[in-house]
Amino acid sequence: MSNPSVVFPHHKLDAYTVSLELAVAARSLVSRMPRGNANLADQLTRASVSTVTNIAEGANRLGTGEKRQKFSIARGEVGECAACIELAAALGLVPAADAAAAMLLAGRVAAMLTRLIQRFAV
Numbered sequence: 001m002s003n004p005s006v007v008f009p010h011h012k013l014d015a016y017t018v019s020l021e022l023a024v025a026a027r028s029l030v031s032r033m034p035r036g037n038a039n040l041a042d043q044l045t046r047a048s049v050s051t052v053t054n055i056a057e058g059a060n061r062l063g064t065g066e067k068r069q070k071f072s073i074a075r076g077e078v079g080e081c082a083a084c085i086e087l088a089a090a091l092g093l094v095p096a097a098d099a100a101a102a103m104l105l106a107g108r109v110a111a112m113l114t115r116l117i118q119r120f121a122v
Contacts, residue, residue, distance in 0.1 A: 010059035015112035019055050019078070022105040023048040026081060029094045029102060037093055044084035050077040051109065058116075068120040075113040082106040
């Protein structure tokens with residue numbers, strides 16, 4: 001974080017912190033994919049970035065409905081990350097151990113988002 005004195009609501013969420021870790025892990029996986037897999041690499045990159053940004057946006061929204069909607073979108077995106085990671089591993093494009101570690105992060109984010117969505121349910 002560039003300026004620790006600036007704290008936004010998303011900085012208080014473990015889901016945000018773990019989603020950042022997932023985005024870093026996804027980037028590492030993408031960097032190891034052989035040439036010719038740009039579509040999968042781009043999809044994983046976009047989904048991981050979208051997970052982080054939707055969590056931040058949801059945390060910074062004021063209305064409970066808006067929060068729930070953004071957290072729901074983020075949960076869909078983290079599911080997409082998981083599918084991309086699983087596909088890359090199944091195709092032998094990334095090391096299985098690295099894919100498994102990224103999947104653990106994705107599972108943690110999904111679980112935390114599920115709880116946040118329930119918290120803001122009407």
